[in-house]
Amino acid sequence: MKYTVISTLALASSIAMAADYKIDPAHSAVTFEVGHLGVSTTPGRFNEFEGDFSYSDDEKSGQANFVIKTDSIDTNHEARDKHLRSPDFLNVKQFPTLTFKSTAFDGETLTGDLTLHGITKTVSFDVDKIGEGKDPWGGYRAGFEASTEINRSDFGVTYFIPGVTDKTAINVYVEGIRQ
Template structure:
């Protein structure tokens, strides 16, 4: 079962010594924020995702891919989550995953194809490396944060605009374990 690793969005592939990492979901998160009725912001997250990333030693190129289980949407309100899984929004039965596959990474921006609700569009994430190093168990880890803003209507999700804003902020917090 594939899932989305937006933070995994964070890098990969290159001719010169790329390090390959698998996302550690226990230390990672894929979150989103949307406006509600012009009076508040509603945050949410996806609880089930996976992915991987790579980057060159100088961190000037790389790649990332991830897959998210859309039914794992969680806004801390079961009735709303059920509605978000419905055909009005994510349509989790028809579109069980949302995916990202990078096409370019320049050290600061990760660009790639985001597939959501059966529609694929290019999206760019601003990327920031948090750190990297050996872990207490003999492994090596790297962590990144990535942010992007999309218009959900670009992906065919138009229900209740503008009551729920079209603009959706996505943040990915990724910790990967070198393989």
């Protein structure tokens, strides 16, 4: 009984120390890179997304959730973006969002369920904390960078492999405002 009470108090204490942050999309970005024809790398980004995250004071636990609008894909080339929105790639009419919901965070690696093109797979991001502190408007902010690589074929997006590489690098730059 004594052990249960101590464990419950420790859990409650760690939950109370977690701070909740809402993503500031004006100071955040979700980008990707794919190879093209074996001669170059094509970068892109998603312009519309939202999410939240939290982490404990000791930065050893936390969570993150993101929802990305797939039709906001932007590679700085209108014809290519239109093709990327088509059923050949993202099929944005059938799959209007890409989501990530974390399942574990150990301070360096964020693991969770990535749903892309209607398929959910476990993905792990390497995470670096950039900083945190008060902002000039009376709020408090924290920023992180996270990166991973996926094979798009794992999510059923197989068009034009290997002309456009299967391996896709994903980088997330997040600034959150404590709520």
